[in-house]
Amino acid sequence: MGEVEFILKASLQLSEDIEENKEVNKDLKNFIEESNNSILNKGAPTDKGAHIEEYDLKNDKISLEIIGNKYVRAHEAIIRLINPLSNEIGPKHHIGVRGIKDIDYTIILKDRLEKNNFKEIKKELEELREIDTIERDKNNLILKTKSLKESDFRRGVVDRLISLVDEVVEGEEELVDKVTKIEPGTVISSSKDKKPLIKEDPTKIAQEKGWVKKFPGKGQWTYLPPYTKLLRALMDVATKEIPQKIDFQESMFPKLIPLEIMNKMKYLEGLPEGMYYSCSPKRGTNVYDLFKKEHKIKEEIPMDLLKDGLKDPGYVLAPAQCEPFYQLFSHEMMDEDNLPIKLFDKSGFTYRWEGGGSKGLDRVNEFQRIELVWIGKAKQVKTVTEEILEAYKKVLDDYLKVEWKIKVGDDPFYLEGRKGEMDEVEYPDIPKYEIQVKMPHNGENLSIGSVNLHGTHFVKGFSIRAGFEEPIWTGCAGLGVNRWVLAFLAYNGFEAQNWPKKIKEKTTLLPFVPKTLEWPKNKED
Amino acid sequence: MGEVEFILKASLQLSEDIEENKEVNKDLKNFIEESNNSILNKGAPTDKGAHIEEYDLKNDKISLEIIGNKYVRAHEAIIRLINPLSNEIGPKHHIGVRGIKDIDYTIILKDRLEKNNFKEIKKELEELREIDTIERDKNNLILKTKSLKESDFRRGVVDRLISLVDEVVEGEEELVDKVTKIEPGTVISSSKDKKPLIKEDPTKIAQEKGWVKKFPGKGQWTYLPPYTKLLRALMDVATKEIPQKIDFQESMFPKLIPLEIMNKMKYLEGLPEGMYYSCSPKRGTNVYDLFKKEHKIKEEIPMDLLKDGLKDPGYVLAPAQCEPFYQLFSHEMMDEDNLPIKLFDKSGFTYRWEGGGSKGLDRVNEFQRIELVWIGKAKQVKTVTEEILEAYKKVLDDYLKVEWKIKVGDDPFYLEGRKGEMDEVEYPDIPKYEIQVKMPHNGENLSIGSVNLHGTHFVKGFSIRAGFEEPIWTGCAGLGVNRWVLAFLAYNGFEAQNWPKKIKEKTTLLPFVPKTLEWPKNKED
Helix, strand or coil: CCCEEEEEEEEEEECCCCCCCHHHHHHHHHHHHHHHHCCCCCCCCCCCCCEEEEEEEECCEEEEEEEEECCCCHHHHHHHHHHHHHHHCHHHHCCCEEEEEEEEEEEEECCCCCCCCHHHHHHHHCCCCCCCEEEEECCEEEEEECCCCHHHHHCCHHHHHHHHHHHHHHCCCEHHHHHCCCCCCCEEEECCCCCCCCCCCHHHHHHHHCCEEECCCCCCEEECHHHHHHHHHHHHHHHHHCCHHHCCEEEECCCEEEHHHHHHCCHHHHCHHHCCEEECECCCCCHHHHHHHHHHHHCCCCHHHHHHHECCCCEEECCCCCHHHHHHCCCCEECHHHCCEEEEECCCEEECCCHHHCECCCECCEEECEEEEEEEEHHHHHHHHHHHHHHHHHHHHHHHCCCEEEEECCCCCCCCCCECCCCCCCCCCCCEEEEEEECCCCCCEEEEEEEEEEECHHHHHCCCEECCCCCEEEEEEEECHHHHHHHHHHHHCCCHHHCCHHHHHHHCCCCCCCCCCCCCCCCCC | CCCEEEEEEEEEEECCCCCCCHHHHHHHHHHHHHHHHCCCCCCCCCCCCCEEEEEEEECCEEEEEEEEECCCCHHHHHHHHHHHHHHHCHHHHCCCEEEEEEEEEEEEECCCCCCCCHHHHHHHHCCCCCCCEEEEECCEEEEEECCCCHHHHHCCHHHHHHHHHHHHHHCCCEHHHHHCCCCCCCEEEECCCCCCCCCCCHHHHHHHHCCEEECCCCCCEEECHHHHHHHHHHHHHHHHHCCHHHCCEEEECCCEEEHHHHHHCCHHHHCHHHCCEEECECCCCCHHHHHHHHHHHHCCCCHHHHHHHECCCCEEECCCCCHHHHHHCCCCEECHHHCCEEEEECCCEEECCCHHHCECCCECCEEECEEEEEEEEHHHHHHHHHHHHHHHHHHHHHHHCCCEEEEECCCCCCCCCCECCCCCCCCCCCCEEEEEEECCCCCCEEEEEEEEEEECHHHHHCCCEECCCCCEEEEEEEECHHHHHHHHHHHHCCCHHHCCHHHHHHHCCCCCCCCCCCCCCCCCC
8 A cells, every 4th residue: 555644533422321420531531542542553663653633522422533544554553443442441431432424534645646547546536436536635545524424434335445546546457467477478289270161151041041030139040950969979079078078067047146155256347238137027026016017018128117117137147157157055064075067057157247248149248158167186187177178179170170279368257357456366477268160251369268366365265274285276267159159150061071080970961950931041951 | 898988178288378369269169069079079979988078278288178988988088189170270379289288087897796796896906106086975886096107098007997897806717717618627638547656755865865855946956967867868769759740849948037038928917026127237337347346355246336337127937938939939920841840948947936936946946947838820839738748647657667647737828927918819729738646645736747838819919910810829748857857756756676677778877966064864775
């Protein structure tokens, strides 16, 4: 923390009105003087502690002005006073301290400003609910607030507020850049050049042939039998050649994730705008009776009634697919003999809200993925990572026959959008490996999967414990099978007889599209 | 519709103030008299039409009192006046009619009341937004309202309001009871008695062994490797022996369903309180910047900001799994030669909000199901239904080895909770067959699947068309594989060596539970 001065005006609320008299005034004066020399100095170099500048007893309140600094912050100082005051002079004068009231706090962050950055910094901070005004005085940034409560003091809100201000002031770099030791984007491994059998956009062909049909929801598709057969063939290959080959066991993870879990993942600090949120109906309401009647009469959804009938958003649709794995071990004590634990899930769709970004079959909001998650000692976790990367490459070469690259990722999902402190977490040198396929029709690199190491990030967030000293790490890897299909089609085309032998075997008798008189556009097959 | 009298007071809003003069008054009088004898009588027996009782021209409005009846309703009558008025006397006097205003509508539903039912009926109706007051006059029910708009008149709101009132008055029976020709609950087919290998609650054992672990979301579980292996074995059997055996092709259906589709299914009129709703983030808002900062400072979710950042609920999590099938063919012209079309989906979880009803592994909010959906001529659809029922029975006997019954269902999902009209839909005599297993530990019948015929219900709702005369029907069937597992375990126990041979083959090397030092409770295996 840089230099800070804290000026706190606040009252201690007493249990009842105190009759002022010499005795009380004397005892209080002694308490204040002694505090200035003892408890308010604790933890600071000599004479560098906090200091009660003024005080006044009136009716049922003691009003105080406390000056604090980075060694003893004024909000910490006032909390330090409460118990001693209750214990030392409380019993004698029947004083009980009920809490801190009338908070008027000025926080001076010294030497934070340069010539031209105040306006910009103010703009970044002025909406914060914990601050009332932001001013400059020379190079100092002055925050004033009457919006804080005692509970904020106790829960570390002021300290995190200052950290956030410092992040804004210093233009704190993204966590991913602090963590990653090799320049993101660096190519670690790549295939030979491959010659695609087609040159057109595979989304366009799939749509014309009726292998897929656009669904009304944004970034959603219905996948018809020929597409699904190919996807299942690739999922079989993926399962056998990657997770099962390196002894991962299949589990089924829930796909509707309570917000409290996303909170432990710190996902909501990172990418809250990238998810779908879900609400469940309230119980014991009869708003749905009225809803049904109004719906029937008006033949449209009475949205206000629906909203009345729903609880606040309590869930998100799983964006990462690995969330339930960490929850499974939350507060559990890991058994050294059973590590590493390696599970995978392929039980359904996961979701990203892409805003305006969804397009074609390459960027969809709802997609199938095989997700591998593992936990163990750091060394074990790294070994598994290497095994997965090796297995991944083999599948790309032997089955998908696509042109691929593995790069150091610039957006590991668990650090995405986050800034600031490293949170006393042990991070790996390379938190993400990204697997990309160069799409022949437009030359773009399509990300078809990733392998992520989290260090102790989730172990800390989910309070996963161990009976041994060594730190526990986790890792996860996604096999983005919807994109595998797209990449496969882009290189191998839509004619099954031209497909690699190992896939052709699994897709004999490619099923028909259920054609109608007007759909699909291309009816020739 | 029973006897009704309509008394409508309203104004026709003119394009500008009309200077009253003999000429205007005479022309208007003629128009009113002529209308009373012609357009307001159209469609009614002689002299039984609607009637303009009073009228008055003042400034830019013609105020009217119209008496109507079941032949010509007053709200229909006033709409009939608009064009002729504009065309006949409009040009001469520069009168353009802008719309209907100042609506004050009294609707008298005759002979609807009995001695003691007014209070109850009033209670059912008084919250409706389309009605201001509800009164009785002898046996007549009188509704008065100033809350309707011209658009309500045009969109049939008054007529549906009256239908709803009549449903309430007559205590309309549930649609399912009107449709179903065999007493719901009737047993159509059943197995021999079976002797279970265990007597305990399989949920309890599964939990103690760590085959499942409770997930924090209501009615949600994480399924560990031994459970998942068994589920996959049963899903394989189910797929081969039911959909694939009768030529269903696999597709992948979206699981996040836009409300407009639920609307076409009429699901929102039936069971809106039984679903999870989803919202996507707004675009072009910067509320998420503030959200992230506040979240970081406070270490809790700023719910008000989150709600500011979300759109209205726009989706539900698929409750029925077949929704996208009807959407796939919405407005398409079906090809006689390609019918029946038979697709199945097993691409992920579907959801029901069970309120307080979720318990154990038997009633969960998130579950896997294999869903079969088909479309064709009525006869084809019925044949497929029989084939599925036959195949289903064989699997229950040969693979699951459970004691089962097939009953006439009392709650086909697509009619559930709905009342009133048959909507000019052709319904099958038995809309639902329910497959139940008698659970040995508590004697309850657990529903593990159903086969549903919809007649023309969805074909009408989704405007599915055909180039031929014969009506098109749809059907759907659910294989509730999560409950299959539970029923299987209840009869065959948890020791794989005791399982039926055909399942044992698929579950050799049952995988281990990833144990920690304190979990699961029963660590013996």
